[in-house]
Structure formats: structure tokens, C-alpha cells
Amino acid sequence: MPELDRTPPYLQVVQELRRRIVDGELADGDRLPSVRQIAEQWGIAQATAMKALAALRADGLAESVTGVGTVVRSRRTLHRSAADRLDRALRTGKIYPEDEYAVIQAAELAVAPTWVADLLGLEEGAQAIRRHRVTHNADGPVSASTSWFPAEFAESVPALLIAERIPGGTPSAIEAGTGRRAANDATEEASAAFRATPEQASDLGISAGDPVYVGRNIYSDVNGEIIEIGESVAPEGRWRTHR
Template sequence: MPKIERAVAPYMQVVTHIRGQITSGELAPGDLLPPDRALAAEWGISRATAQKVITVLKTEGLVETAQGSGTRVARTVPLHHSGYDRALSVRRTGKIYSEGEYARITSAGLEPAPAEVAAALGIAEGAPAIRRVRVTYSAQDVALSMSTSWLDGALSSAAPALVSTERIREGSWHYLETRTGRSVVGAQDRISVRLATKEEAELLALELPAAVKVTKTTLRDEDGLTVEFGVSVTGGRESVYDYAV
């Protein structure tokens, strides 16, 4: 049962909850949202506050309203891929991409760990590390992002699917947890901008020189140890992050 926390404006708490359901794929494009009266009753807020929630979601382009057919999730949902969004998507759906997107693992295997990767994973530079490269596409087959996941190569014996380009149907986090007992419970994103490499430009269909946004993500287990170090590269797209202040 959803519950209002008084530290944050009630309407923003509801907006954040529904936005999370949409960006994670729990609510798919075309799904019907509860009418404002039902939303008010569910959350224990006024009908005017519920109407404000719908207005904010509509302004963000997440929902559409039509006379006589209620409020539905927009057919084309803007992408909001903060670290929180990705983690929420994995927990709810087992996927890091939104409804309508799909991904391909373009390469996977063991490679010598570069200095930055080795430092992040706590292994020696040049030691074997798992490298998985994923390209995420829109429903229109447009390349949206390229992400490279690095894990300690020692995990490959217990979790051999990580060095294969075959899809891990239960999701890599769940697979890793069931195979090794290590569960991801925390993460940190470091975001910067630089010029794309030749490989990134080819996979993302960019014309060099091209600027890209780079998100370096460190995923940690309950002991605070790094499970995975990831580098996500996105070119030519706007990112929108909403939060309460």
C-alpha cells in the first residue's frame, strides 16, 4: 500500500512513484492510469492534488489524456536513465532498458583489466576481467547507448554466461546473485563528457568527431565491495532527471 511521507510534497511523492513505474516498464505505453478520484483515494490525498499529479506527468510527456478515454502512459515515453532509474528497472523487470527498447550483447569474454577497471574492481592491472559490451536500441532500431560491463574474471567459472553473448534471461544481476551469492545493493554514477572513440562511433552510428556523455557506474554488494564497474556511453540525447528538493 503506498504511503505519503510528509518530508516531501505529497504530489511529488506520487509523481515520483508513477514516473518510476513508467520508466522501469512496470507501466507500459498505452496502460491506463487510475482516474484522479481513485488516485486520491489510493494515496490519501485530495482530488485537486491527484489532478496536479496528472498535470505534472503530462507536462513531462509521460502520460496522455483524451476526452472519454482517461489518462494513459504515452506511446513514446521520454528516456530518464539516471542510475536510480536503471536500478529500479532491474529490480522490477530484470532489464536495464525501458519498454519498447531492446539490447544486444555485441561481445563478451575475458580481457586484461585496464588500470581504471582494475582499481575499481580491486584486482591487479592486467589480471583477467570479464568484459561485456551491450548496445541498446529503440523500437525504431536506433542505437541509443553503448555500455561496457567489467567484472572480476574469477567470477567466470561460477557464472560462465557472463562471458557469452547469449541473453541472460533472468537478468545479469539475478544470475550473478544465484551463482555467486553476491547481491548488488548500492551504486554510484560518475558522469562526464568527452569525444567518442572509433568503436563507440561505429556502434552508435555517430559521425566523428562527436561528443558523448559517459556514465561510469560502480555497483557494490552488501559488504561494500565492487561487483561490477560499468561505462555507459550515450551520444546526441538529452537526459532529464527529476527530484524533490
């Protein structure tokens, strides 16, 4: 039986089932445990179990299907954040769940935008490593993201400059090449809503000017030094979950 702590019981159930959905252990269309099963597995009242399933439905991660029960609905509604992907990479060695894949569209040295240069301590016009990718599932583009890395990684982590997926993701390649391990408790994120630029619209298969969710993240190593800065863009209608 899973152990419960002082967090309200229904939230602990929500957090665990949400984690399984974000990780891809529970895929779109999979049936979630029934109210009775949840009550028995967690040792909670059925009313509490019902509240947990209701919370997942409210988050856009599940829906009730007559004659079936509550099923996962994530393919068109879930936005996996940079923190989600880093956490999965550090725990499992894999960035993407089985139903998603990324296409690397660029891997190059490029002039860093001002906000990236400021974070990396670079002078205006200095270069950094830029990797741009579009993540897809069976329905098409899910998100687009651009990662920036210190230019000195070009020698120690040459895979960053190859427009191909890196097994285990960039955190594992950086650790192997530099010995610097990303710390999942040292990830900062900020987000805002914008209108899609022409480039973002092309990546996501939407129209320029459509609403999009933009998130910026900073990955630091265990010593607090920045090893990656990223920006991700997702179309409207996708929920970003919080652990």
C-alpha cells in the same frame, strides 16, 4: 488507497507513476490516470493531482493529448540508468521492460581501463571480464553499455563470457555462481556530458562528436565488495529520472 508519508503528496504521486513508467508497467502511449482519478486514489486535492501530472510532463515522461488526457511519452525520452535496471532485476528478476531488448556484442577477457583497474585493485595491464551491449526499443538504439567484472568470475560465472543475454541479468548469475548478492542500496553512480566517440556513435546510430550522456556505476555486494563496474552511454534528449 496508497499510503502517503511526509514527502509532499504530489511528489509521492510523481514517484509512484515515474516508477511504473521506468519499470515498463506504463508503456509509451498509455494513458495516465486523470486528475480526478489521482485525487480519488491518493485522497488528495485535484490541484495537487494536477501538479503531479505537470511534473511528469516537465520531466519529459508524459504529454497532454487533446481529447485523450495525459499519456506516457517514454520511448524517445527516457534513459533507464544502471540503478534503475539493478532495482528492477532485484525486484522482478528481469532487467528489461517488454519494449526493450539488449544485443550482447562482446563477452571476453580484456585489459581493464586504468579507472576500472584502480577500482578492482588490479595492476596496470591486468585483465577483467568485459561485456558490451546495445539496448534497443522499437525506434532503434536506446543506449550502449560496458560492464567489467573480476577475472576470477570466469570460472564461477561462465555465462559472463558468452555473448548472449543472461536470463535475470548479470546480478542473478553472479549470485547463483558465487553467492554474492548485489545490494541495491550499494550502487554508486557518476555522470557527465561528452562528445560521442566513433565507437559510441556507431552503437547509437548518431554522428561522432554528437553530445551524449555518460554514466559510470559501481555495483557492490551486501558486504560492500565490488562485483560489477559499468559505463553507459545515451544520446541527447533522454531524461534520466531520480527515485
